Amino acid sequence: MMHGTKPDELPALxxxxxxxxxxxxxxxxxxxxxxxxxTFTVLLGLNGAGKSTLFxxxxxxxxxxxxxxxxxxxxxxxxxxxxxxxxGVVFQSRTLDLDLSVMQNMLYHAALHGIGSREARRRxxxxxxxxxxxxxxxxKARDLSGGQMRRVEIARALLHRPRLLxxxxxxxxxxxxxxxxxxxxxxxLVAEEGVCALWATHLVDEIVPTxxxxxxxxxxxxxHGPVPRVVEDSATADIRxxxxxxxxxxxxxxxxxx
Amino acid sequence: MSLxxxxxxxxxxxxxxxxxxxxxxxxREALRFLHQRERFVAALVRPLVWLFIFAAGFRxxxxxSIIPPYDVYVLYEVFITPGLMAxxxxxxxxxxxxxxxxxxxxxxxRTLLVSPLPRWYxxxxxxxAGTAVSLLQVYAYLAIAWFxxxxxxxxxxxxxxxxxxxxxxxxxxxxxxxSSVIKQLENFAGVxxxxxxxxxxxxxxxxxxxxxxESSPLxxxxxxxxxxxxxxxxxxxxxYARVEWVSLAVVAGCTxxxxxxxxxxxxxxxxxxxxxxxxxxxx
Numbered sequence: 099m100m101h102g103t104k105p106d107e108l109p110a111l112x113x114x115x116x117x118x119x120x121x122x123x124x125x126x127x128x129x130x131x132x133x134x135x136x137t138f139t140v141l142l143g144l145n146g147a148g149k150s151t152l153f154x155x156x157x158x159x160x161x162x163x164x165x166x167x168x169x170x171x172x173x174x175x176x177x178x179x180x181x182x183x184x185x186g187v188v189f190q191s192r193t194l195d196l197d198l199s200v201m202q203n204m205l206y207h208a209a210l211h212g213i214g215s216r217e218a219r220r221r222x223x224x225x226x227x228x229x230x231x232x233x234x235x236x237x238k239a240r241d242l243s244g245g246q247m248r249r250v251e252i253a254r255a256l257l258h259r260p261r262l263l264x265x266x267x268x269x270x271x272x273x274x275x276x277x278x279x280x281x282x283x284x285x286x287l288v289a290e291e292g293v294c295a296l297w298a299t300h301l302v303d304e305i306v307p308t309x310x311x312x313x314x315x316x317x318x319x320x321x322h323g324p325v326p327r328v329v330e331d332s333a334t335a336d337i338r339x340x341x342x343x344x345x346x347x348x349x350x351x352x353x354x355x356x
Numbered sequence: 357m358s359l360x361x362x363x364x365x366x367x368x369x370x371x372x373x374x375x376x377x378x379x380x381x382x383x384r385e386a387l388r389f390l391h392q393r394e395r396f397v398a399a400l401v402r403p404l405v406w407l408f409i410f411a412a413g414f415r416x417x418x419x420x421s422i423i424p425p426y427d428v429y430v431l432y433e434v435f436i437t438p439g440l441m442a443x444x445x446x447x448x449x450x451x452x453x454x455x456x457x458x459x460x461x462x463x464x465x466r467t468l469l470v471s472p473l474p475r476w477y478x479x480x481x482x483x484x485a486g487t488a489v490s491l492l493q494v495y496a497y498l499a500i501a502w503f504x505x506x507x508x509x510x511x512x513x514x515x516x517x518x519x520x521x522x523x524x525x526x527x528x529x530x531x532x533x534x535s536s537v538i539k540q541l542e543n544f545a546g547v548x549x550x551x552x553x554x555x556x557x558x559x560x561x562x563x564x565x566x567x568x569x570e571s572s573p574l575x576x577x578x579x580x581x582x583x584x585x586x587x588x589x590x591x592x593x594x595x596y597a598r599v600e601w602v603s604l605a606v607v608a609g610c611t612x613x614x615x616x617x618x619x620x621x622x623x624x625x626x627x628x629x630x631x632x633x634x635x636x637x638x639x
Contacts, residue, residue, distance in 0.1 A: 157470050160624075180367060183472035192469045197391045198384070209380020210471035210478075273426025 108171040110135045110262040111156070112295035116165035118151055118317075125151040127317045129165070133296060133310065136260060138288045140305050141298040142341060143314035149298040150190060152314070153266045169262055170192050183211065186255035186293075190266040194247055194254075196240035200231065202241055204254050211258040218257070225253040229283065245276025249283065256293070263287070264296045269304065277304075302338045311337065313344050320344040365541030369473060377473050378481040383451075385485035389492070399447065399493045403440035407501060411436055420458050423564055425596040437498075437506050438592035439561025441516075442584065444497060445490045445524045446555060450547050452486035454529025469622075476619045483532060483615070487524035494520055512595045519594035523587035529614035532581075536624070559585040560592075583610040 100131045109132040118126040126148045135138045143149050154160045154166055158178050167174040172181040194203050201222060208218030229249045239247065248268055255263060264285065267282055269277040281304060287293040297304070305307075305311060311328055313321040321328045325337050332340040358602055390398065411433040422429060456465060498506075498513065508516075534551065557560075558578050565585070569576040579585050586603035593600040 135407050157466070159466065161468060179369065179472040180476065181472075182470055185470070187466075187470050189466055191466075193464055195388070195464055195467075202384075202387060206384045207467065209376050209383070210468065211474070212369055212473065214372070214376055279408055322392070338392055 099117070107135060109133060110137075110266075111296060113152075113156075114168075114259065115168045116155065116162065116167065117337070118148075118160070118163050119152075119154060121190040125317050126155075129314070129317070129319050131312050131319055131322045133294060133312075135170075135294045136288060136292040137310050138285055138295050138297065138308075139310040139312060141296055141312050141314060142300070142302065142305070143244070143298070144300050145185045146316075147300075147314045149318075150266060152297065153187075153189070153264060156264060157185065158182060178275060183258060184262060185294040186258070186260035186263040188248070188251050188255050188263070188268050189208070190268075192251075192271060193248060194239040194251060195270060196238065198239060199236050200226065200242070200250055201235040201237055201252065204257060208257050213258060221257050222253075224248075225257060227254050229238050243276070245272050245279060248272065248280055252280070252283065256287070261292065262294045262296070264298075266298045267300070268297070269299065302341055305337050306338040307337075311342060315345045374473065374477065375470065377477070378484065379469075381478070381481040382485040382488055385482075385489055388455075389489045392542070395451070396493070396496075399444060400496055402447065403444055403497050404500060406436065406440055406443070407433055407504060407506075409560075415484060419585060421564075423566070425593045425598045425600075431505075433501075434506055435564070436562055437501060438595055439556075439559070439588050441487065441494050441497065441520070442472055442561060442588045442590050443556055444493045445487075445520070445527045445587070446552060446584065448486065448490040448493060449524070449527035449529075449531035450534070450552055451531075452482075452489070452528060453533075453535035454547065456482075456535040457472075475510065475622060479532065479619055479622055480615070483525060483528045486528045486531075487521060490524045491517075493522055508595045511597050513629075515597040516591060516594040519590045522604075522611065526583065526587060526607050526611040526614065529611055529618055532618035533614050533621060536618060555582060555584040558582050559588055561585075561588050583607065 112132040114130050116129040117124070129148070129152065141149055141152070151160075153229055155162055156169075156174065157311060158174050158181070162175050167181075169181040174181040194200075195206070198206070201219075204222035204225070205215065205218050208222065209215075213221070223232065223235070226235055229251060229252075230339050231246060231253075234242065234246070239250070242250065252263070252265070252268070263284070268284075269280060272280070284295050284297065288295050305325060309325050310323065311321070311325050312319060313328065319347050321331065321340070323331075329335070329337055329340045332343050334340040334343055415432040426434075468482070469475065473476055482609070497512075530551075534547065558575065559582050560568075560579060565576060565579055568579055583606060586600075586606040589600045590603040590607050593603070
């Protein structure tokens with residue numbers, strides 16, 4: 099797979115005019131962006147920017163109130179099955195079943211996607227091999243370190259071979275080493291296997307210049323595009339400065355976000 | 357081959373894929389059950405305490421006359437056994453509903469709900485899984501009770517199975533419905549007080565309803581309208597290879613009602629899930 103967009107290609111994820119509110123609190127306001135297949139896109143925003151709400155909508159945990167979401171052309175609201183089978187998800191909270199073994203967690207996920215046990219075992223074995231945890235397959239998930247759990251969750255999310263992987267703050271609570279490992283693993287998936295990754299974070303230092311970035315602040319998209327262009331458009335020196343500048347545009351008041 | 361369609365999976369799911377999915381959900385529930393020995397022991401000890409202690413003490417206080425399905429005077433232990441079987445399923449249903457709340461907070465529920473199969477199917481599979489676990493518990497109880505001279509006809513062990521499946525589904529569906537409205541994990545005490553105890557005591561589990569009628573006509577009607585009473589009676593008759601048609605209809609109707617309610621509650625478009633709050637489980 100090539101890096102970049104061809105004109106006739108369906109975007110991996112297209113979000114159009116998406117708004118969502120919890121009661122009177124507006125979490126997302128007219129959010130629109132599209133990301134191309136086989137790219138690494140960072141969804142950058144402070145806590146409370148609306149990243150988790152966006153994830154809950156993309157994964158159909160919540161129904162879309164307004165606007166639309168398409169995964170490789172399949173609209174999440176109208177054809178949820180087709181959309182979800184093209185999507186791999188790594189949630190912010192830990193979602194491994196701690197009482198089950200690593201392999202059992204993998205097989206359970208495969209079953210949920212209708213993958214038979216022989217094929218599931220083969221894929222899970224290969225996936226664990228790739229992340230260097232094949233020897234831990236029989237261990238209980240609770241015996242893994244935080245970083246290892248994350249890597250298993252990523253491997254698990256790819257078992258049904260989705261071409262879009264969304265990760266909600268996957269490095270929260272991990273040490274620097276584990277963070278780097280996981281970032282490297284996901285970037286490798288993008289570069290070598292043509293997976294498209296949407297990586298939500300509030301950490302600017304997880305971004306490299308070849309990434310695409312969507313800057314989300316208080317439920318609105320403030321900028322979207324390749325990192326160099328976002329930096330240039332904001333007339334700043336680097337993405338950190340660009341983010342600081344962008345995030346303060348709307349009201350200039352101190353952030354009420356936690 | 358065009359660029360995208362090369363790797364695109366075929367639309368829809370095969371019957372085999374549906375079966376694999378349900379098998380996976382039941383398998384996980386069974387594994388969890390095996391890993392939680394305390395839960396199994398607790399599920400067995402509870403009815404046995406009632407049987408060994410409560411029933412022994414009450415035996416002399418409460419004489420039971422001959423009422424269907426019994427052909428002879430029966431010991432009180434024999435009389436309350438169907439009630440205790442239903443109690444096992446009641447606790448199991450509430451516990452699995454609670455584990456759903458727990459799952460939801462811990463994120464396991466999300467793993468389930470992002471499966472591409474239809475959500476109603478995922479919930480129904482979950483319900484079958486919980487019912488299967490309750491069957492294990494009930495038969496383990498019956499095996500122990502057999503040594504306590506509770507010996508229904510052998511055929512009864514077989515004929516009670518469909519009744520147990522139905523009552524298990526009904527109580528599981530009720531639990532699922534409750535799980536969609538419970539906010540926090542700590543609320544098991546609330547479930548005990550407001551669901552389990554009233555359902556259990558205002559039923560025919562511990563005393564025949566004609567005795568209830570003698571003491572309080574109002575309570576009698578409450579019991580009659582309690583779906584748990586009908587679960588108990590369905591099991592009681594089935595254990596003696598007989599069918600109690602009214603109870604069968606009530607249990608079937610309530611199962612449908614609770615299940616539809618739970619599916620609506622977990623539907624992302626209409627459910628309470630979305631209204632309740634924000635993602636991240638209160639984080």
